[in-house]
Amino acid sequence: MKLPIEHLKKSPDAFRFVIERGWWSERFADVEDSGARLAEEPTMEIRARTAGESVHLEGEFRGMLDAECGRCTRRYRHALRESFRLVLAPLGDGETPPDPEGLQDLERSGMCLGKDLETGWYRGPEIELDAFFVEIISLEIPMQPLCRDECPGLCPVCGSNRTENNCNCDDIKPSSPFAALAALKEKTEGSS
Numbered sequence: 001m002k003l004p005i006e007h008l009k010k011s012p013d014a015f016r017f018v019i020e021r022g023w024w025s026e027r028f029a030d031v032e033d034s035g036a037r038l039a040e041e042p043t044m045e046i047r048a049r050t051a052g053e054s055v056h057l058e059g060e061f062r063g064m065l066d067a068e069c070g071r072c073t074r075r076y077r078h079a080l081r082e083s084f085r086l087v088l089a090p091l092g093d094g095e096t097p098p099d100p101e102g103l104q105d106l107e108r109s110g111m112c113l114g115k116d117l118e119t120g121w122y123r124g125p126e127i128e129l130d131a132f133f134v135e136i137i138s139l140e141i142p143m144q145p146l147c148r149d150e151c152p153g154l155c156p157v158c159g160s161n162r163t164e165n166n167c168n169c170d171d172i173k174p175s176s177p178f179a180a181l182a183a184l185k186e187k188t189e190g191s192s
């Protein structure tokens, strides 16, 4: 996915890239193997402008995964959203980036990244953003997908999904102060 930077101006231009399923599968095969698939094709919206000789990019990645909850095993939609900023400084023909590995990237894609994901260098009329996109997307891939933060998961006694079905099994440990209170109340009422 290429961004022509030679015609950028001081006022930002908007660009929109649609990430195709084939592109995704090649780069995020491990995510697909874990059971999380693209629900739709993700997008990268970018506003790009110049500031002196530098190029400023500002944008947002948005996507939607069809994932399996790590606690209750239910399939759910997991929204992906990551904003980013990137400032690229020009690098002349004789100059080399601080990191020697960056030179290869620079020759291959017209840009290379600094240690963080917010700065880098460019050379030439266009930059190829694929490697940068992979870095940005990786920040948003969930390590343990959860249908919601407080997902109660499966009942340890009967195995039913507690999101969908309140099974009333006795817990070994009361899960909340309210549960403890309810148990206490039941006891007192039973003994009176």
Ligand SMILES: [Zn+2]
Pocket: 069, 070, 071, 072, 073, 074, 146, 147, 148, 151, 152, 153, 163
């Ligand atoms: Zn869940």
Ligand SMILES: [Zn+2]
Pocket: 155, 156, 157, 158, 159, 160, 167, 168, 169
């Ligand atoms: Zn149960």
